[in-house]
Amino acid sequence: MLYERWREVVRNGSHEVALRDSASGQHWTFGQLDRQVEILPAGTSALVCPQGHSADFILAVLRGWRQGRVVCPLEPHERPPVIPLPHASCRHLKITAANNGVPRAVAFTEEQLAADADNIVAAMGLHPDWPNLGVISLAHSYGFSSLVLPLLLHGIPLILAPLALPEVVRRAAQPHAQLTLPAVPALWRAWHAARAIPSNVALGVSAGAPLPLALEQAVFAEHGVKIHNFLGASECGGIAYDPTVVPRADAACVGPLMKNVEAEVNADGVLTVRSRAVGETYWPEPSDTLRGGCFQTNDLAEFKDGQVYLRGRASDQINVAGQKVFPAVIEQALRQHASVMECLVFSVPDETAGRTDLIVACVASREHGDAARLRQFLLGKLPSWQVPREWWFVASLNGSSGGKTSRAQWRDRFLELRAGGEAGAQPLPGGVARRT
Numbered sequence: 001m002l003y004e005r006w007r008e009v010v011r012n013g014s015h016e017v018a019l020r021d022s023a024s025g026q027h028w029t030f031g032q033l034d035r036q037v038e039i040l041p042a043g044t045s046a047l048v049c050p051q052g053h054s055a056d057f058i059l060a061v062l063r064g065w066r067q068g069r070v071v072c073p074l075e076p077h078e079r080p081p082v083i084p085l086p087h088a089s090c091r092h093l094k095i096t097a098a099n100n101g102v103p104r105a106v107a108f109t110e111e112q113l114a115a116d117a118d119n120i121v122a123a124m125g126l127h128p129d130w131p132n133l134g135v136i137s138l139a140h141s142y143g144f145s146s147l148v149l150p151l152l153l154h155g156i157p158l159i160l161a162p163l164a165l166p167e168v169v170r171r172a173a174q175p176h177a178q179l180t181l182p183a184v185p186a187l188w189r190a191w192h193a194a195r196a197i198p199s200n201v202a203l204g205v206s207a208g209a210p211l212p213l214a215l216e217q218a219v220f221a222e223h224g225v226k227i228h229n230f231l232g233a234s235e236c237g238g239i240a241y242d243p244t245v246v247p248r249a250d251a252a253c254v255g256p257l258m259k260n261v262e263a264e265v266n267a268d269g270v271l272t273v274r275s276r277a278v279g280e281t282y283w284p285e286p287s288d289t290l291r292g293g294c295f296q297t298n299d300l301a302e303f304k305d306g307q308v309y310l311r312g313r314a315s316d317q318i319n320v321a322g323q324k325v326f327p328a329v330i331e332q333a334l335r336q337h338a339s340v341m342e343c344l345v346f347s348v349p350d351e352t353a354g355r356t357d358l359i360v361a362c363v364a365s366r367e368h369g370d371a372a373r374l375r376q377f378l379l380g381k382l383p384s385w386q387v388p389r390e391w392w393f394v395a396s397l398n399g400s401s402g403g404k405t406s407r408a409q410w411r412d413r414f415l416e417l418r419a420g421g422e423a424g425a426q427p428l429p430g431g432v433a434r435r436t
Contacts, residue, residue, distance in 0.1 A: 001110040003065040009155045010034045022172035023162035037062040049074045057138050073139035086283050094141050096234035106235050107283040116237030116277035117149035123241040123258040130202050131157035133181045135164040141234040142207050146182045166196030173198035184208040197223045205230050212335040213251040220247050229254045236295040237277035240308045251332050252309045270314050271301040318347040318357045325386045333381045339367045342397040346411040361388035364396050
């Protein structure tokens with residue numbers, strides 16, 4: 001089914017440029033890609049694992065489709081999973097951390113993959129006149145659904161930039177009148193700081209992590225580019241998309257549900273998604289949270305005036321002396337401070353009588369870490385018991401290829417450094433940790 005759709009794209013625009021590699025200067029028309037796939041060797045493995053950020057990735061996907069093999073995109077450092085192949089109807093595997101943080105695979109049918117691409121193209125208004133500029137990982141669910149599938153199933157041209165460095169992105173964008181640029185908040189922040197957001201960005205998209213409202217507003221004011229929030233999950237593809245032409249008024253708002261996507265908030269406040277794009281099952285160990293076209297996310301949410309508002313993660317709840325708070329609430333308040341570039345809030349065990357959790361703020365700041373100043377700032381916005389007791393100032397909160405920053409990993413790192421008393425990382429008196 002997927003390969004047949006690709007052949008239809010080729011028939012409708014065989015001589016149009018499909019793919020450009022800005023590093024090598026090479027380009028391929030849809031017809032040239034198709035002919036190259038036809039002469040590729042058959043291969044011996046039943047599992048095709050595209051890797052990297054080049055035309056070879058695209059050709060590997062097409063080879064898998066043509067030969068009816070299971071496709072499992074991987075990051076360059078990842079090895080093929082040692083698991084049995086899914087049942088015959090499934091032709092795609094995504095590797096995801098899932099809700100519990102443990103890597104596992106999600107199995108998809110061809111129809112489910114195609115439905116996700118159709119939803120994204122329709123919601124974002126992607127069309128062949130605006131190529132996608134590919135700087136995010138092609139193997140990650142976000143990049144595969146937003147870059148690879150629109151190219152192969154809808155004929156949306158793709159420009160590959162070898163690196164996300166500001167000057168590299170600027171050069172890759174130059175030859176084109178208008179383009180679409182999907183990225184993550186950390187990249188948008190870096191490009192904005194370097195004044196390197198290309199002037200020909202017709203559509204800017206951000207996913208993978210919360211987009212700070214101040215960044216969205218600053219980019220719009222300086223570059224005239226509206227960054228559109230995109231909410232999705234590996235298990236179900238796109239969920240919500242912000243189509244507005246001006247910056248949001250509330251950082252918790254991620255826009256309305258995408259067309260053909262249904263969702264509700266269950267009794268626990270958790271967002272549950274239904275659509276034709278929802279994956280078949282976790283593989284090889286199924287879970288009740290993903291089955292029958294329904295996916296129970298880990299996101300706490302509410303609907304208001306047709307918009308989806310995220311209120312935190314169900315598994316991240318912090319208990320302070322019997323009172324509950326979600327890290328996202330504190331992070332949202334912290335991001336409003338001008339010196340805060342990135343932040344992450346989590347809890348660690350506290351030995352103080354009467355307190356269950358101790359709130360830690362991990363902050364990347366433009367200025368030398370000043371916990372007292374940030375603490376005073378938060379006291380004007382939050383109840384005192386929600387203000388972090390520990391402050392850990394770091395150079396950067398590097399996220400994954402999909403833009404996500406692992407709260408669990410930073411928490412574990414903090415505990416290891418605190419337990420080991422390593423120089424430059426151990427907490428100082430007053431709950432302030434040195435910059436690393």
